[in-house]
Amino acid sequence: IERGEQAEQEWQKLFDKYQQAYPELAREFLAIQQDRLPENWDLNLPEFEADEKGMATRASGGKVLNAIAPAIPWLIGGSADLAPSTKTLMNCSDSFSAQNRKGRNLHFGIREHAMGAIVNGLVLSKLKAFGATFFVFSDYMKPAIRLAALMKIPAIYVFTHDSIGVGEDGPTHQPVEHLAALRATPNVEVFRPADANEVVWGWHLALTQKDRPTALVLTRQNLPTIDRSKYATAKEALKGGYILADAENEPQVILIATGSEVHLCLQAYEQLTSEGVQVRVVSMPSTTLFERQSEEYREKVLPSSIKKRIVVEAGSSWGWERYAGLEGRIIALDSFGKSAPQKQLMEYFGFTTENITKQVKEMLAAE
CATH class of the missing domain: 3.40.50.970 (Thiamin diphosphate (ThDP)-binding fold, Pyr/PP domains)
Incomplete structure (x- = not known):
């Protein structure tokens, strides 16, 4: 212990001299060791137009x-x-x-x-x-x-x-x-x-x-870069999942999606809304982050009273049962893909606005 204390004291003396000679570099070193980011590091974060x-x-x-x-x-x-x-x-x-x-x-x-x-x-x-x-x-x-x-x-x-x-x-x-x-x-x-x-x-x-x-x-x-003047701000993504677009009245159905499938749900939302269907769209970039939010917030985004839900993600359906529920549906991929142009693949596997709207109408018709 004594030897360690002596070594630490010697190192501290050396660092004190370094700090006097190179104050800016010393401040940077301390920031790194203390896991602090530079002041105003995020001042120039871009904002992308719709x-x-x-x-x-x-x-x-x-x-x-x-x-x-x-x-x-x-x-x-x-x-x-x-x-x-x-x-x-x-x-x-x-x-x-x-x-x-x-x-x-x-x-x-x-x-x-x-x-x-x-x-x-x-x-x-x-x-x-x-x-x-x-x-x-x-x-x-x-x-x-x-x-x-x-x-x-x-x-x-x-x-x-x-x-x-x-x-x-x-x-x-x-x-x-x-x-x-x-x-x-x-x-x-x-x-x-x-x-x-x-x-x-x-x-x-x-x-x-x-x-x-x-x-x-x-x-x-x-x-597509989503029009944030029309839909929710992207900063809400820091909550893991958030209401991107909402119904005028209580939603009849909730569409939940991540990544490249969110804009498909937004297109379905616009079409269904024009037909009088009350739809909510939830963007869920991070389920892990969403699960750390308060129970009150999660219930606000995904009310337990709304059973009709469709989850859309171009990946395995595993784990999405938690959000779809027993009465919900999952549009996912539980097989390997194929070699073809991207647009054809999305259509082949059902990742289209048409398929989403079709499934919403089927759910509502079954009431």
Whole structure:
């Protein structure tokens, strides 16, 4: 103990001298060690205008990352040889190498497990760190993700190409069970945003976590940027699930969706509302986060008295029974995908506005 105390005193004296010589760097070092982000780090978070064409959430994710990166000098990360596809290259920095230790872009190579382990190590060193790859390859990272959850460290994993929306690459590259598997892992925050502005708050959530890793699950294909002057603000995504669009009177049916399926529910909402059906749309980017909200809030979003519900997600149906209930329906994917253009696949597997409205009408007709 005495030897340890002496070593600590010597180190403190050394750091005091360093602090006097380099006050700005010393403040940065202390902020890193105390897990504090720089003041006003989120001052330049982008706000995306409504756009029917929109952009892929991997693309908006890249824009958000590059808005944040200059403000957090100790944010470091990269991908498993997929930076152009995952949109995770930080333009404000060079690549890290033996010749350039100042670089913040890491090139992990095609070795996802090692990438996950390295990210965990960087986070244990108090840096903000992320690793990126296609969502289907999260299987290779699972041991590292599980250890991050077990160690309660805020590692960030960026997973793109999140569904059958991958298209022609086919079932080998189309995630199905992956969302369910990560949600089933204790202490992992899984966040699948519906549009560019939900992506903003997904990154905000990931960077402010203290005791759990975050998986940002993003699309390859374009998604409309939701008109937030008409629908709820995207910041509500920080509650995990929220009322995006609501009925004028008490809802007859609730549509619950995540990610790329939310805009389909909004289209169904508009059509059904014009026909006099009372519909509520709930965007649920993070079931794990929603479950940590108060019982009062969860009941407000999903009243137990409203039994007619439809959940829509282009992934396994596993776990959605909790929200659909005994009288609800789940439009999901419980088989492997196929190789075809993205639009054809969505139609083939029933992820369309037409199918959603059809199922709503069937439920109401059965009353």
